[in-house]
Amino acid sequence: RYSFAELRRQVxxxxxxxxxxxxxxxxxxxxxxxQEKILSQEERSIIQKWLRDAAPYAEDFRLDAPPDFTVWxxxxxxSFVAQVTAPTEAEDAKYAKYxxxxxxxxxxxxxxxxxxxxxxxxxxxxxxxxxxxxxxxxEMTRMRLEDFPDEIIEMGVGxxxxxxxxxxxxxxxxDAFENLSRLTSxxxxxxxxxxxxxxxxxxxxxxxxxxxxxxLPELPLTIRKLIRLETLDVNDNLLQEVPQGFGLLVELKHxxxxxxxxxxxxxxxxxxxxxxxxISNNKMKEMPEALEExxxxxxxxxxxxxxxxxxxxxxxxxxxxxxxxxxxxxLMFLPEDLGFLTPLTVLDATFxxxxxxxxxxxxxxxxxxxQVNNNGLEKLPESVVKLIQLQKLNVHSNRLSSLPAQISLLxxxxxxxxxxxKISALPSRGMGTLVRLRTLLLNSNMLALGSVTxxxxxxxxxxxxxxxxxxxxxxxxxxxxxxxKRIFKRLDRSLPVSSQARLNTDDNEEGEGEDGSNLNSxxxxxxxxxxxxxxxxxxxxx
Numbered sequence: 158r159y160s161f162a163e164l165r166r167q168v169x170x171x172x173x174x175x176x177x178x179x180x181x182x183x184x185x186x187x188x189x190x191x192q193e194k195i196l197s198q199e200e201r202s203i204i205q206k207w208l209r210d211a212a213p214y215a216e217d218f219r220l221d222a223p224p225d226f227t228v229w230x231x232x233x234x235x236s237f238v239a240q241v242t243a244p245t246e247a248e249d250a251k252y253a254k255y256x257x258x259x260x261x262x263x264x265x266x267x268x269x270x271x272x273x274x275x276x277x278x279x280x281x282x283x284x285x286x287x288x289x290x291x292x293x294x295x296e297m298t299r300m301r302l303e304d305f306p307d308e309i310i311e312m313g314v315g316x317x318x319x320x321x322x323x324x325x326x327x328x329x330x331x332d333a334f335e336n337l338s339r340l341t342s343x344x345x346x347x348x349x350x351x352x353x354x355x356x357x358x359x360x361x362x363x364x365x366x367x368x369x370x371x372x373l374p375e376l377p378l379t380i381r382k383l384i385r386l387e388t389l390d391v392n393d394n395l396l397q398e399v400p401q402g403f404g405l406l407v408e409l410k411h412x413x414x415x416x417x418x419x420x421x422x423x424x425x426x427x428x429x430x431x432x433x434x435x436i437s438n439n440k441m442k443e444m445p446e447a448l449e450e451x452x453x454x455x456x457x458x459x460x461x462x463x464x465x466x467x468x469x470x471x472x473x474x475x476x477x478x479x480x481x482x483x484x485x486x487x488l489m490f491l492p493e494d495l496g497f498l499t500p501l502t503v504l505d506a507t508f509x510x511x512x513x514x515x516x517x518x519x520x521x522x523x524x525x526x527x528q529v530n531n532n533g534l535e536k537l538p539e540s541v542v543k544l545i546q547l548q549k550l551n552v553h554s555n556r557l558s559s560l561p562a563q564i565s566l567l568x569x570x571x572x573x574x575x576x577x578x579k580i581s582a583l584p585s586r587g588m589g590t591l592v593r594l595r596t597l598l599l600n601s602n603m604l605a606l607g608s609v610t611x612x613x614x615x616x617x618x619x620x621x622x623x624x625x626x627x628x629x630x631x632x633x634x635x636x637x638x639x640x641x642k643r644i645f646k647r648l649d650r651s652l653p654v655s656s657q658a659r660l661n662t663d664d665n666e667e668g669e670g671e672d673g674s675n676l677n678s679x680x681x682x683x684x685x686x687x688x689x690x691x692x693x694x695x696x697x698x699x
Contacts, residue, residue: 296320305329314339322346322367334359346370346390358382369393369413381405392416392435404428414439415459422447433457437482441465449474461485461505473497484508484528496520507531507551519543530554530574542566553577553598565590565614572596576625582608589614596623600653604629606636616640626653 293316295309302324309319313336320342327349334340334356342365350371357366358379366383369392376391381402386409393416403409404425410432419439427450434448434455441463448458452474461484472494475481480503488509496517503526504518511532518527519540526549527541534555541547542563549572552560557578564570565586571593580602588594597618604626609615615638618624624644631637634652645652 294318294320297324299323302326305333309333310336313337316340318342318344320344321348323348325349327351329354331356338362341365343367353377353380355379361385364388364408366390376400378402384408387411389413399423399426401425421445427451430454435459436463438462444468452476452478456480458482468492476500479503479523481505491515491518493517499523502526504528514538514541516540522546525549525569527551537561539563545569548572550574560584562586564588567591568593570594574598576600576602579603581605583613587612587614589617592617593620594618595620597621598623598625600625600627600629602629604631606631606633609637609641611638611640615644618644621648624648624650629653 295312295316295318297306297309298320302321303326305321305326305328309316309321310330310333316337317340319337319340322344323346325348326345329350329352331354333354338359339362340360341362343360343363344365344367346367347370348368350368350373353368353373353376355377356379357377358381361382362385363383364385365388366386367388367390369390371394373391373394373396375396375398378400380386380400382405384405384407386406388411389406389409390411390413392413396414396417396419398419399414399422401423402425403423404427406429409429412429412431412433413435415435415437417439419436420441422436422441422445424447426445427447429451431451431454434451434457436445437459438461441460442465444460444465444467446469448455452472453476455475455478457480458475458478459480459482461482463486465483466487466489468488468491472492475498477500478498479500481498481501482503482505484505485508488506488511490511491506491514493515494517495515496519498521500523501521502523504521504524505526505528507528508531511529511534513534514529514537516538517540518524518538519542521544523546524544525546527544527547528549528551530551531554534552534557536557537552537560539561541550542561544567546569547567548569550567550570551572551574553574554577557575557580559580559582560573560575562585564573564584565588568590570591572595573591574596576598578601580599581604583604609626609631621644626641631653634654635642637652642652
């Protein structure tokens with residue numbers, strides 16, 4: 158061990174040999190000197206021995222050379238890069254208390270035993286991290302990091318959570334995980350990773366792994382060693398398949414594989430006790446057989462934006478599923494045993510080729526959202542009125558000629574979007590009981606003037622915030638019932654523009670009027686619809 162005086166002398170000589178003791182005129186107004194060199198083996202040995210015997214940290218450190226100081230940064234090859242910088246008042250204040258404690262302890266040790274265990278000129282560079290012994294989480298987001306930080310690797314087994322999202326990391330060294338065996342959460346979202354090292358299997362305590370929005374073409378087979386993993390998010394990568402051995406992930410509850418290029422899912426996935434599974438926006442042409450076994454535990458299932466044309470197995474296995482999304486597939490029908498999904502609260506089958514819904518849909522007594530817009534539905538089953546918990550009914554952009562006659566029984570409805578259909582009359586039992594309704598869209602249908610009367614009870618819909626009846630063949634809107642006109646007035650809306658009036662306006666806009674005025678100018682306020690931008694449009698964007 159070095160005595161205090163000898164240690165100070167050796168460090169001073171090392172700095173002097175490397176020309177690292179700055180000249181005062183080199184640093185002006187706190188600007189950094191760009192001088193940077195690597196220690197020789199001899200000097201590295203001195204510093205390493207110093208760290209081992211005297212320092213409470215084995216990280217980057219700082220040496221004083223008043224009024225400036227030198228930062229010594231550890232490199233991957235074990236060498237140190239020294240950089241001369243000018244300290245700020247904030248940095249001096251940050252380490253002042255630490256320096257005083259170290260000096261006091263150093264003096265005691267030197268007086269009693271003649272050697273030094275810590276020295277007053279040592280100042281650890283923490284780089285935004287706390288003392289290694291107590292640090293359990295490191296968060297380094299939006300820092301434009303290109304490499305996996307060495308600081309994290311060196312912190313070792315004390316770490317539990319690492320967040321490195323929103324950087325540009327494209328490579329993780331194979332030894333990065335060797336000292337992180339007690340890590341429980343790793344967040345690498347929004348980077349540029351093209352490969353995951355096999356050593357990921359060393360993180361056997363990991364419960365959450367998030368690598369969404371990267372460029373991973375595959376996952377290593379060693380991922381099956383993460384037997385405590387509960388959440389795996391690989392959304393928006395380039396994955397083509399689920400790795401073999403997934404069945405060994407006996408704690409996996411949440412799996413997000415959306416926005417990849419997966420065509421097939423292996424059967425070993427059925428061994429995982431999944432609660433939520435997202436395989437949306439992939440290239441699957443058929444329902445995975447493994448899902449039938451998963452039905453015993455699945456709560457949320459997202460299969461939207463694939464190429465699935467039919468459901469080959471019994472849905473009654475999904476006795477706990479609450480959310481089921483099949484949006485933007487190629488389904489021609491839904492199976493009759495859909496009614497077995499009694500816990501279901503959200504059913505989304507929009508943008509398919511459905512011609513009808515099974516009558517068993519009326520058994521989904523917990524359903525709060527029924528979304529079947531943008532299909533080819535010609536009629537809704539009357540059993541729909543049994544869905545007494547329903548809050549949102551989205552059936553726009555179909556071929557419906559009417560709404561259910563007893564829709565008034567669905568007293569929890571807050572939203573009905575039925576525009577772009579062929580509806581020619583409102584429900585015979587009226588809609589006055591739907592007092593919670595906030596959105597009612599009936600535009601672009603076949604509603605004639607006499608099809609909307611006081612008996613339909615629209616005047617009772619006092620909570621309406623969005624109401625549209627434009628583009629219907631109702632002739633003069635002034636002939637609408639007074640109660641309906643009062644709704645438009647309360648919403649500060651002009652009266653609806655009929656389809657005939659819109660056609661006439663379009664024809665007249667091709668030229669000038671008899672008085673020579675320019676008919677290409679905007680329509681008068683009585684013909685404009687200020688909420689027209691709120692109308693859903695039957696396009697893919699919907």
